[in-house]
Amino acid sequence: MPDFSIGVDLGGTNLRIAAVSAAGELLEKVEVTTKLALGRDHVIHEMCTAIQVLSGKYEKTGSFRGVGIGIPGLMEVQSGTVLKAANLPGWENYAVRAEIERRLGLPKNAARVVLENDARVAALGEQWLGAGRGVENMAILTLGTGIGGGIVLGGKIWHGVNGMAGEFGHVTIEPEGPRCGCGNRGCAEQYASAGAIVRMAREAIDGVEAVALAQGAASGAEFGAKAIYDLVLGGDLDARRIFQTVGWALGILLADLVNVLNLEMFVIGGGVSRAWDAFAPRMFEELRQRSVVYAATVPFDPGKDNVFSRETADQSERDAERRTIITQARLGGDAGLYGATRLPWLSD
Amino acid sequence: MPDFSIGVDLGGTNLRIAAVSAAGELLEKVEVTTKLALGRDHVIHEMCTAIQVLSGKYEKTGSFRGVGIGIPGLMEVQSGTVLKAANLPGWENYAVRAEIERRLGLPKNAARVVLENDARVAALGEQWLGAGRGVENMAILTLGTGIGGGIVLGGKIWHGVNGMAGEFGHVTIEPEGPRCGCGNRGCAEQYASAGAIVRMAREAIDGVEAVALAQGAASGAEFGAKAIYDLVLGGDLDARRIFQTVGWALGILLADLVNVLNLEMFVIGGGVSRAWDAFAPRMFEELRQRSVVYAATVPFDPGKDNVFSRETADQSERDAERRTIITQARLGGDAGLYGATRLPWLSD
Numbered sequence: 001m002p003d004f005s006i007g008v009d010l011g012g013t014n015l016r017i018a019a020v021s022a023a024g025e026l027l028e029k030v031e032v033t034t035k036l037a038l039g040r041d042h043v044i045h046e047m048c049t050a051i052q053v054l055s056g057k058y059e060k061t062g063s064f065r066g067v068g069i070g071i072p073g074l075m076e077v078q079s080g081t082v083l084k085a086a087n088l089p090g091w092e093n094y095a096v097r098a099e100i101e102r103r104l105g106l107p108k109n110a111a112r113v114v115l116e117n118d119a120r121v122a123a124l125g126e127q128w129l130g131a132g133r134g135v136e137n138m139a140i141l142t143l144g145t146g147i148g149g150g151i152v153l154g155g156k157i158w159h160g161v162n163g164m165a166g167e168f169g170h171v172t173i174e175p176e177g178p179r180c181g182c183g184n185r186g187c188a189e190q191y192a193s194a195g196a197i198v199r200m201a202r203e204a205i206d207g208v209e210a211v212a213l214a215q216g217a218a219s220g221a222e223f224g225a226k227a228i229y230d231l232v233l234g235g236d237l238d239a240r241r242i243f244q245t246v247g248w249a250l251g252i253l254l255a256d257l258v259n260v261l262n263l264e265m266f267v268i269g270g271g272v273s274r275a276w277d278a279f280a281p282r283m284f285e286e287l288r289q290r291s292v293v294y295a296a297t298v299p300f301d302p303g304k305d306n307v308f309s310r311e312t313a314d315q316s317e318r319d320a321e322r323r324t325i326i327t328q329a330r331l332g333g334d335a336g337l338y339g340a341t342r343l344p345w346l347s348d
Numbered sequence: 349m350p351d352f353s354i355g356v357d358l359g360g361t362n363l364r365i366a367a368v369s370a371a372g373e374l375l376e377k378v379e380v381t382t383k384l385a386l387g388r389d390h391v392i393h394e395m396c397t398a399i400q401v402l403s404g405k406y407e408k409t410g411s412f413r414g415v416g417i418g419i420p421g422l423m424e425v426q427s428g429t430v431l432k433a434a435n436l437p438g439w440e441n442y443a444v445r446a447e448i449e450r451r452l453g454l455p456k457n458a459a460r461v462v463l464e465n466d467a468r469v470a471a472l473g474e475q476w477l478g479a480g481r482g483v484e485n486m487a488i489l490t491l492g493t494g495i496g497g498g499i500v501l502g503g504k505i506w507h508g509v510n511g512m513a514g515e516f517g518h519v520t521i522e523p524e525g526p527r528c529g530c531g532n533r534g535c536a537e538q539y540a541s542a543g544a545i546v547r548m549a550r551e552a553i554d555g556v557e558a559v560a561l562a563q564g565a566a567s568g569a570e571f572g573a574k575a576i577y578d579l580v581l582g583g584d585l586d587a588r589r590i591f592q593t594v595g596w597a598l599g600i601l602l603a604d605l606v607n608v609l610n611l612e613m614f615v616i617g618g619g620v621s622r623a624w625d626a627f628a629p630r631m632f633e634e635l636r637q638r639s640v641v642y643a644a645t646v647p648f649d650p651g652k653d654n655v656f657s658r659e660t661a662d663q664s665e666r667d668a669e670r671r672t673i674i675t676q677a678r679l680g681g682d683a684g685l686y687g688a689t690r691l692p693w694l695s696d
Contacts, residue, residue, distance in 0.1 A: 137508075159610070160485075167640060170641075172638060173520075184637065260497075260604075262515075263508060291518070
């Protein structure tokens with residue numbers, strides 16, 4: 001029976017724990033709401049109980065490699081400490097790994113418990129079992145409330161000297177653009193995140209003409225990026241213009257990343273990526289015009305950028321063309337969970 | 349006696365060939381003008397003759413590892429073919445490696461002759477013997493007529509899927525900025541290269557007030573980035589403003605690169621880097637304000653950014669602080685020659 005590891009996707013809303021075989025087959029998944037209000041000890045307790053139940057059950061049939069945990073925030077990977085986590089109040093400067101090792105009775109620092117940032121585990125998940133299967137060098141852009149990023153080189157997460165590589169959301173798009181919480185102006189996150197989409201819609205409403213957007217905002221229903229995308233589908237031009245801006249910013253961001261890294265693949269995930277049809281044409285147009293590396297290596301084929309980007313080419317086609325693939329994520333909300341499960345297999 | 353390799357720096361103006369020991373000691377250097385007008389066969393002949401003289405001489409005392417060649421242009425590293433080389437007319441689609449192997453009587457594809465782009469060999473040279481000695485993960489920005497770039501990860505050049513990684517000069521600074529030859533607008537190269545400095549000076553002259561710049565341009569002497577920097581040293585405010593723009597663009601570019609890659613070190617080389625005092629203060633100001641990763645990991649210490657950046661901290665200080673170092677190149681025009689010499693030692 002299969003050797004396995006356990007992955008944890010600790011979100012501000014849901015806590016998900018899965019046992020997955022070394023080959024990537026899901027054995028069992030547990031999902032509960034993250035009861036942050038009850039304190040971090042409660043959350044850790046619930047997490048460790050589920051880990052123990054799953055590991056006890058599957059250890060009867062295979063060897064247990066360890067636990068990988070994806071956490072939304074900044075962490076010191078080596079010490080297993082959360083440094084900052086805006087959506088997990090009370091978790092700052094918390095030595096999560098040591099606490100979990102203690103509760104599970106695992107030996108310290110034995111690489112059996114591995115912490116990682118959530119955007120980076122999503123990159124690893126897509127590389128292992130999703131859009132990037134078989135691709136050694138790739139990156140993911142996660143378009144959520146903000147924009148997260150992760151780089152995988154040689155099949156492993158690229159951390160950088162401070163464990164902070166992959167902050168794609170804070171690449172400058174316009175030097176004098178809107179202020180960003182990071183201290184910069186005109187960051188990609190200010191144009192292509194769900195938060196930015198809502199901000200741009202409200203700015204359009206404050207103008208004179210955006211009737212449908214104003215109705216949407218006033219309707220009482222949740223006025224988020226999804227509602228604005230629905231207006232695009234209904235033919236609203238004001239909403240469409242907003243997603244053109246999303247595509248424009250993503251095109252500039254991708255052009256920068258392709259020119260700098262020349263990776264085999266860039267995967268776009270997160271909730272906003274579901275509005276692909278609304279932003280992708282403009283994104284590819286900007287990318288082709290602005291990246292000398294992309295234009296030199298990906299033959300122009302009207303319409304094909306889009307098609308190609310949806311259906312990842314198979315390995316032989318990629319090898320033959322050595323072209324840059326820009327594609328949607330495939331694992332949806334499970335990328336982080338699978339990526340977390342992969343972590344113990346990569347640590348020494 | 350020492351084992352050695354031979355490095356070749358093939359420039360549009362000079363052809364330099366050096367025998368260097370495995371430990372990085374210069375054994376002997378030959379320099380001639382590149383006689384491009386006599387055709388590529390002549391240049392290759394002159395190069396191979398020098399290689400044979402040097403290798404014959406030092407093979408008496410040590411083992412000859414091979415030849416590394418830095419070439420200004422785009423090449424396919426695997427096949428050893430130059431694809432594009434604006435400054436080497438007639439060299440496009442030329443299988444340089446095969447020709448050199450033939451002339452030297454070396455076995456084919458035995459990794460004894462290695463071709464590489466000149467900006468990337470400069471990165472390798474600085475990493476091996478210059479500012480980045482002992483730094484495994486770093487990048488170089490070469491500010492010349494254009495802007496070249498090179499990334500070294502784990503002590504080896506990072507090529508990317510098409511061998512085109514490191515095109516830092518074409519990262520977008522302003523989406524609607526000046527047109528660039530690459531097809532994009534507002535590339536870093538349009539603000540921080542020697543070519544851009546001269547263009548900005550001419551734009552200032554076309555305005556109303558730039559008296560000293562206009563005199564410089566009309567003086568009959570060569571009106572280049574160096575002459576404009578001399579005006580800065582003489583206190584001219586118009587010239588100073590130009591180098592402020594250089595610093596502004598480099599700060600944005602570095603902020604992007606630090607946020608994406610989080611490397612240990614970024615080295616700034618090329619002719620324009622000699623005007624460090626004129627652009628560095630503004631560069632560090634922008635970098636600190638715009639890069640959340642830099643600001644979070646490099647303690648603010650007024651004036652020290654500058655000092656620190658000049659004097660590379662020693663290894664222990666780097667290890668302790670794990671801070672991003674931004675520093676001037678140290679090997680000057682020799683970086684490419686030394687980096688080329690290093691190539692045969694890194695190939696398998």
